Amino acid sequence: MxxxxxxxxxxxxxxxxxxxxxxxxxxxxxxxxxxxxxxxxxxxxxxxxxxxxxxxxxxxxxxxxxxxxxxxxxxxxxxxxxxxxxxxxxxxxxxxxxxxxxxxxxxxxxxxxxxxxxxxxxxxxxxxxxxxxxxxxxxxxxxxxxxxxxxxxxxxxxxGRGVPAPVLGPGDADRMLRDATDRAAGLVAASGTPPVRHTAPRLAVGALSDAFGLPGLPPGVSTRAAKLMARADVVASIIEVTRSSNAGAGLDPLLLPLSRAVRTARTTAVDHAMRELLR
Structure with a gap:
């Protein structure tokens, strides 16, 4: 935990x-x-x-x-x-x-x-x-x-040897993030949870995405890594906005796999960016 x-x-x-x-x-x-x-x-x-x-x-x-x-x-x-x-x-x-x-x-x-x-x-x-x-x-x-x-x-x-991290490319991590997002949306809908209400949700997600993305990356980070981190920013923002909605933390069990996918996307993006320096 x-x-x-x-x-x-x-x-x-x-x-x-x-x-x-x-x-x-x-x-x-x-x-x-x-x-x-x-x-x-x-x-x-x-x-x-x-x-x-x-x-x-x-x-x-x-x-x-x-x-x-x-x-x-x-x-x-x-x-x-x-x-x-x-x-x-x-x-x-x-x-x-x-x-x-x-x-x-x-x-x-x-x-x-x-x-x-x-x-x-x-x-x-x-x-x-x-x-x-x-x-x-x-x-x-x-x-x-x-x-x-x-x-x-x-x-x-x-x-000692650590817990092995998932060996993924940025494409695989991106698909995992997309799949987790779709599954979470389906589970929320199937649970009968009332629709999420949030003041200007698109604005809230956009503002959080901007905050997550600051203050920038070093020059030359691979485009695939940067895009994967940006997608993780958006999904992370959706999770936070959802939890601050009327549904609140009651959706945590449904969002947990999505949170894990966000972390996997970030670690994969950093790993990919570092390896691209050697090509």
């Missing part, structure tokens, strides 16, 4: 989606560090602090200098990502250097079950996975908004 403090919107969209792509573009030499800092501040917030898993002696395995040295800021986060991915294999058959981890009700993150990183992503809804040279090690940076201007990132080192 998702942590009670995680809102529906955080389950359906997180700025971590966009931040993962900006970070990947930087790792592949397509952005300067200054551009990356600007992007993270625009996407996530103006101030950042980096912590490490309090249960781990050294989650960086000695790769960030002397024992006991702990990074504390945004530049340190980028340095940590650079160091742990330095010897990670790069190729279409390999896992991307960074990826998007999302979690929701009945939908665990692609991390070793029970690991501190998996628990943190489940509680917050999203994190950035970072590859390691060791295929049995995955790092994850998980953000929490402490207030309107400060984002706290916590770095976790996870050992």
């Amino acid at each position: 998702t942590h009670p403090g995680t809102s529906l919107r955080e389950q359906l969209w997180s700025p971590v989606q966009n931040s993962t792509l900006w970070l990947g573009w930087w790792l592949h030499g397509l952005l300067s560090t200054d551009d990356l800092i600007d992007a993270f501040q625009d996407v996530q917030g103006p101030a950042h602090v980096l912590r490490t898993d309090p249960a781990a002696d050294d989650p960086f395995d000695g790769r960030l200098g002397q024992a006991g040295s702990r990074p504390t800021g945004l530049v340190d986060l980028f340095h940590a990502v650079r160091e742990v991915t330095r010897d990670a294999p790069v190729g279409l058959a390999e896992r991307p250097l960074v990826g998007l981890a999302l979690a929701g009700a009945g939908d665990p993150p692609p991390l070793p079950a029970g690991s501190n990183g998996a628990v943190a992503v489940t509680e917050t809804g999203a994190g950035i996975t970072v590859a390691d040279a060791d295929p049995d090690v995955t790092h994850v940076a998980v953000p929490r908004v402490l207030d309107r201007s400060l984002v706290e990132w916590t770095w976790y080192r996870c050992e």
Whole structure:
């Protein structure tokens, strides 16, 4: 289950989606560090602090200098990502250097079950996975908004094979999203639920879609990935507008598979965009 403090919107969209792509573009030499800092501040917030898993002696395995040295800021986060991915294999058959981890009700993150990183992503809804040279090690940076201007990132080192994520192309993920939308609409109609009433529903969906889509993606993201994320934005907006209607949260059991399809579409789009950089 998702942590009670995680809102529906955080389950359906997180700025971590966009931040993962900006970070990947930087790792592949397509952005300067200054551009990356600007992007993270625009996407996530103006101030950042980096912590490490309090249960781990050294989650960086000695790769960030002397024992006991702990990074504390945004530049340190980028340095940590650079160091742990330095010897990670790069190729279409390999896992991307960074990826998007999302979690929701009945939908665990692609991390070793029970690991501190998996628990943190489940509680917050999203994190950035970072590859390691060791295929049995995955790092994850998980953000929490402490207030309107400060984002706290916590770095976790996870050992073991994670829950396998669905291996889908953007076309498959898009069809899954369409099918889930059609099934949800049919179930809502069959349930006898009164028609959804919402003030200017098209305007509400459009406004939420715009909010989900901001503040943008790095230049050169594949068209298929961008379109898939945009479709996920629209469906996520429909879910939120539906839940704020007269029917309210009573439709949750019918919308749960649709929410899972939205998360699958987002993780697939990020994965596809990262792999397209290698073609």
